[in-house]
Amino acid sequence: MPGVIWLSHSLVVLLPVALLGVVLLGATMLFWWQAPAWSKIPRAQKRREEALRRMAALAERLRQQEPELDPKPILELPLEKLVQKLLADELSLESVLCSYLEEAMKVHQEVNCLTDFLDECEEQLQALKKLKKSERGLLYGVPISLKDVYDCMGHDSTCGLAQFLEKPAAKDGVIVKVLKAQGAIPFVKTNISQTLLSFDCSNPIYGQTLNPQNLKKTSGGSSGGEGALLAKGGSILGMGTDTGGSIRIPASFCGACGIRVTGYRLSNSGVASAVKGRKAVVTVAGPLAWDVESLALCLRALLSEHMHRLDPTxxxxxxxxxxxxxxxxxxxxxxxxxGFTQPSPSMARAVKLTSRLLRDAGHQVIPFSVPRTEYAFFHLYTGSLLADGGASLLEKLTPKKLWEQHTAVEEYQQEFIAKWRSLDLDVLLSPALDPAFYVGYPAKVQASSFYLGLYNLLNFPAGVVPVTTVTPQDEKELAFYRGYYRDHVDKSFQEAVRGSVGLPVAVQCIALPWEEELCLRFMKEVETLVKSKMEPK
Incomplete structure (x- = not known):
């Protein structure tokens, strides 16, 4: 029987991972060795260098306007307070933008997180200064970072692929337009994993982004540039996308908060993707920030009639x-x-800690088990991402039996909801994926991301909140980690998360579709309880 179990794990875990590896390798070889694509990469790297020089020049011009500027108090302000001070003219737009330009460049030098500077931020700042107070939006004057895939007029959205270079967007995407209308100032674009189908953060154009808290670890992906920039204070609010945890993994690896919303609640118009047309596991937009209130403020700004007018879908x-x-x-x-990937000791402890705090605060906490995890991962999740064996990624062919796949996903979603309803749940608490992996390890243990990818398959809103850090005791217990299948995949997971004392650990908060506000309310409750526990009595 142990041999059968081992084989089952190999079939369920290794085959989809190997398939994904082959697809990504094929995509890399296809685009890397094409002469036109190859020649684009050095030019793109040179363009980034030039853009960063322009970024430094703007920071210097703004600094000259306020030579006594001390950025530290500005960078320490939470988003809500920053907006209040900007709206009340207690801080100048120039001082805030200058502070974040300077800090973002420092962070980039350490972890390689930026792909482009958005020169138009200077012009936008001047336009904001002309507004009447009554015309100022909810994010007035807030510098905001954008994942590479968000279309900004005149800039590439590469998805980490050379074939998408030198194809600048003809216009801003819908979310970028709404953010600007609300007064936000997009100022940089950030690094991603190639094709966006990895939770590492590396591509042949811009290289590897590192975790600022441990430079041997990855920042996570695919929104890894956002996670790293936020973790070191180079941004106060960022926009990512999430197909299988691509917002939540970088947030949890780097100690930030992040949420993926229900598919189609935020516009996807003007958000680039390596493979368009997926319906069963859709890519969704969402914010990353330092705290839950910042996520809520961002969604208040985005969930507007303006967005609906720009994108009636x-x-x-x-x-x-x-x-x-x-x-x-x-x-x-x-x-x-x-029941599929054994959690690290810190992952399990984080859920125990959080559930105890919630119970002590007067909430009802009920055990839940995920139905048919192996089936959901292998047949539904991986099958939906690569329904055609990767042909769309490589050859743009049409998947076979796609309707049957969609039906199976819908049936599983209803099975999951029925179990949820049978327990009369409001929300669900689960592990995130922690702590941060060593660089290169996400490809070896792709299935472990299903702690988060499950809710992309189900299309539930889900967010992560940091609640603790890895302790020496966690590290000692990791030495006894064997996994559920005790094969080399489990061994790779153990290796990926070792050496992590002091790194952040998050939990995941989940709600039913279209219940983003309830998800955020739950996240806020967790955040508040954890903070009150940490504060001295």
Whole structure:
């Protein structure tokens, strides 16, 4: 029987990982060795160098306007306070942008997280200064970073692929337009993994982004540039995308908060993708920030009639303050393991700690088990991402039996919801994926990301909140980690997360579709309870 179990794990875990590896390798070889694509990469790297020089020049011009500027107090302000001070003219737009330009360049020098500077931020700053106070938006004057894939007029959205270089966007994407209308100032674009189908953060154009808290570790992916920049204070608010944890993994690896919303609640118009047309596992937009309130403020700004007018395919569902601000006790399901990838000691401890805090605060906490995890990962999740064996990525062919695949996903979603309803749950608490992996290891243990990818398959809103850090005791217990299948995949997971004392550990908070406000309310509750526990009595 142990041999059968080992073989089962190999079939369920290694084959999809190997398939993904072959697809990514094939894509790399296809685009890397094409002469036109090859020649684009050095030019792109030179363009980035030139863009960063322009970024430094703008920072210097702004610094000359305020030579006594001390950026430290500005960089320490939470987003809500920063906006208040900007709206009240207690801080100048120039001082805030200058502070973040300077800090972002410092962070980039350490971890390689930037791909482009958005020169138009200077012009936008001048336009904002002309607005009447009544015309200022919810994000007035806030410098914001954007993942590489967000279209900004005149700039590439590469997805880490050489074939997408030198094809600048003809216009801003819908989310970028709405952010600007709300007063935000997009100022940089950030690094990603090649094709966006990895939770590492490396591509042949811009290289590897590192975790600022441990330079031997990855920042996570595919929104890894965002995670790294936020973790070191080079941005206060960033926009990522999430197909299988691509917002939540960088946030948890780097100690930030992040949320993926229900598919189609935010516009996807003007967001680039290596493979378009997926319906069962859709890529969604979402913010990353230092705290939950910042995520809520960003969604207040985005979930506007303006976004619906720009993209009528997105329903007009304004942010529901009454749900987010509610203080009624919650009925919370939780699990420490998905029964597929054994959690690291710190992952399991984080859920235990959080569930205890929630119970002590008066919430009901009920055990939950994920139904048919192996089936969901191998047949539904991996099958939906690579339904054609990777042909669309390599040859743009049409997947076979796609309708049957969509039906199977819908049936599993209903099975999951039925179990949720049978326990009368409001929300669900689960492990995230922690701590940060060594560079190169995500490709070896791709299946471990299913702690987060499950909710892309289900299309549930899900966010991560940091709750603790890896302790020496966690590291000691990791020495006894064997995994559920005790094969080399489990061994690679153990190797990936070792040497992580002091690195952040998050939990994942989940709600049913279209319940982003409830998800954020749950995240805020977790954040508040953890903070109160950490504060001296």
């Amino acid at each position: 997105v329903p007009f569902l304004p942010f529901r303050e009454e749900v987010y601000s509610s203080n009624r006790p919650l009925r919370i399901g939780y699990y420490e393991s998905d």
